[in-house]
Amino acid sequence: MVAQKSDWLCINCGIRLGGVFGGEFYPDVPADKLRTSGPNLVVTCPECGQIKTWFTADPVVRAVYQLVNAISEVAARSMVEQVGRAVNEQSRASNSQKFT
Ligand SMILES: [Zn+2]
Numbered sequence: 001m002v003a004q005k006s007d008w009l010c011i012n013c014g015i016r017l018g019g020v021f022g023g024e025f026y027p028d029v030p031a032d033k034l035r036t037s038g039p040n041l042v043v044t045c046p047e048c049g050q051i052k053t054w055f056t057a058d059p060v061v062r063a064v065y066q067l068v069n070a071i072s073e074v075a076a077r078s079m080v081e082q083v084g085r086a087v088n089e090q091s092r093a094s095n096s097q098k099f100t
Contacts, residue, residue, distance in 0.1 A: 012050035017043050025054040 008018045008025060018027040025041060027034055033044040039056040 008052075008054070010045040010048065010050050011052060013045060013048040015045065015047050017045060017052065018054075 005022075006020045007016050008020050009015065010017055017029055018025055020026070027041070027043060029043060029046050033046050035042045037053065041054040041056075043052050043054060044050075045052065
């Protein structure tokens with residue numbers, strides 16, 4: 001399989017911001033012109049300041065990000081449940097100590 005190669009140009013001034021190889025974006029701008037927005041990459045044109053977003057097209061990457069989000073949500077929820085249960089048990093224990 002030959003990876004497709006294409007230039008990714010600024011939509012305003014037309015300078016090259018990076019290249020796309022096999023569906024992946026390889027930026028060609030200084031690091032301070034790059035920032036991430038979730039799985040997407042926001043590129044600021046160093047020439048004219050035009051902002052262009054590279055949307056991650058890879059469905060595997062998207063699925064992984066969704067999975068990570070789902071896992072951390074579930075983990076956070078079960079953590080809250082466990083802490084709540086521990087607090088309840090503690091207050092029940094201290095209550096029974098008071099009354100005995
Ligand atoms: Zn530009």
